Amino acid sequence: MSNMMEIKDLQAKIGDKKILNGLNLTLEKGKVHAIMGPNGAGKSTLSKAIVGHYDIEVLGGEILYRGENIVDKEPEERALDGIFLSFQHPVEVAGVNNAYFLRTAVNAKRRHEGKDELNAAEFLREMKKQVETLGMKPDMISRSLNEGFSGGEKKRNEILQMQMLQPDMIVLDEIDSGLDIDALRAVSEGINSMKDGERSFLVITHYSRILDYIKPDYIHVLKDGKIVHTGGPELVAQLEEEGYESLGEA
């Protein structure tokens, strides 16, 4: 099977507002797909629908992940099956130690995959390696989860989680927002290191800047809750020059 995920005629609302209006999207295995679109198009709603956020009510359609419809699955089941969302605004959780949280998550996934759990020392060795690679401060290991982290530190922490959890379908919701050039480079390198020809990436962004670092295979334009255009990387330049209004309906 060459498709990691197929989204078919997805309709979803938040509260009383219908946001996704029959969205169709195919994400190929091993490819980087970028979603661009104007404010309010439904980009973040799509990412939330994929991971099963409680805000979203799916009204119709399917999200097929490796051929299985996951619309009714719990968020943790989707995560254990290999879906990962890097949040636009990661929440702060005072009192939950970053290492403890991540080891709990890693070991939950390992149990799900029938592997032995990592003990504290094994886990910390691995975490320390990744922390160094990402240029994070060592004390972030023992601090509370995202508490008091700067915007850049929070995004690096998202990438750290991604690297430790080794997911198969990675959704990055505006991973570039609030990052300076150095942080953007470090985060992008972290993401690129995960490319292995098998994993799929869905990069949701407002700006083309991140796509200079994470080279997409496909660009999809989302407007009014639907994918209205799909093209290759060259589409980025066109969007930069002409804006979203230049594109007609798909």
Place this chain on the structure above:
Amino acid sequence: MKLSDLKQRTASEILAAFGRDGAAAKSAETLEKMGLPSKKTEAYRYGDIEAVLEMDLTIASEPKPAEILPSVQLIITDGVVTHAPASVKLGYSKAIPADQGHFDPLYHLGHVASPGVWEIEIQDEVYLHIIHRFTKPTSLIPYRLAVHVTPGSHAAVYEQFIDTGATGSLVLYGYDLFVGRDATLKMVKNQTLDSGSYQMVASHRCEVGSAATLDLATFDFGSASALQMMQIALGAHAHVEASHLLYASGSAKRGTVSKILHIGEGSTSNQQAKSILGEKARGIFDALIKVEHSARYTKAHQNSKAILLESGAYMASRPQLEIYIDELEASHGSTTGQLDGKQLFYLQSRGISAVEAKRMLIQAFANELIDAVDGEMIREILHRDFDEAFYGQTRVECIETCHGCEEVVLNEGV
């Protein structure tokens, strides 16, 4: 006897009921004037005091032992000191001058009903571990301590409570605490109390002298009802840091009723309560900070946060400020609610089950106060006791709290 039998009694009749002479006469007179508490009494309106007063009990009457044995800890069994460390000076008085202005009738009853007062003098750099043991079933166990921290001293007290057969008993405990000028006392109380055990009303009075600091942290866990009542008076430039962590389950009615009195100029207080309530438990935080005319340039802050785990749980949160001056900084607040949905989802989105995610967030809520306690060993005990009360077993791992392994790993190759 039933404590309700003392209703409408004169001071001398109350003294006679406990076989006391005139040493506790003033407290008996105050009690006669105040009367026993009822559910209409301000301080007891959220508890279940009338059921407490109706408990049919035998007064525990252990004599003062001929010899107090040396020990690392101060051990008090059914209200009687049996072991004491050499680092504290211990005395025994028939009575001490009680605070006749204390708001709690059971403070005064405690002074009347206790056969005497154990006086403890703590000097510099002393760490005192007090173990309260209760062994007698269906008994009224009244006892009081008077703790004197000498001026300029820096000391710590850790209180632990152990039940070894006091089913159905009522413990009327309390201390009169005097923190001398320029002294610092860090006091931690750790009490797990489950249904089928004893009940306790602890009624305390704290006098914090000029430029002295009292750091008081209380940890109350379990499914039995209990109340801690405290009146804290602050001298000039004195400070109290009070934190209260409550985890109550079952049908427990449990919590803190307090009055912090700013009397001296420049005195400061910070009181923080966190409550986690399961099943049909009722948490109580009924706390007044009163700033007197004399207490200019005071700073007083008070906050209560509660998490209700089930629909039958209830929090009676009532932080209050009573202020008679303009020159001060003061705040108070209270929130009661459920776990944060965004935080829960974040954890679940990483593959952590909803049940485990809830546990982690509850633990985090509790950790803020536990991790603020000085001393690694005490923190570990508090984490363990919270886990045992909450999960029914110990779940603490070193990675979560002590970070010892982590430091080893972090230092590897450096």
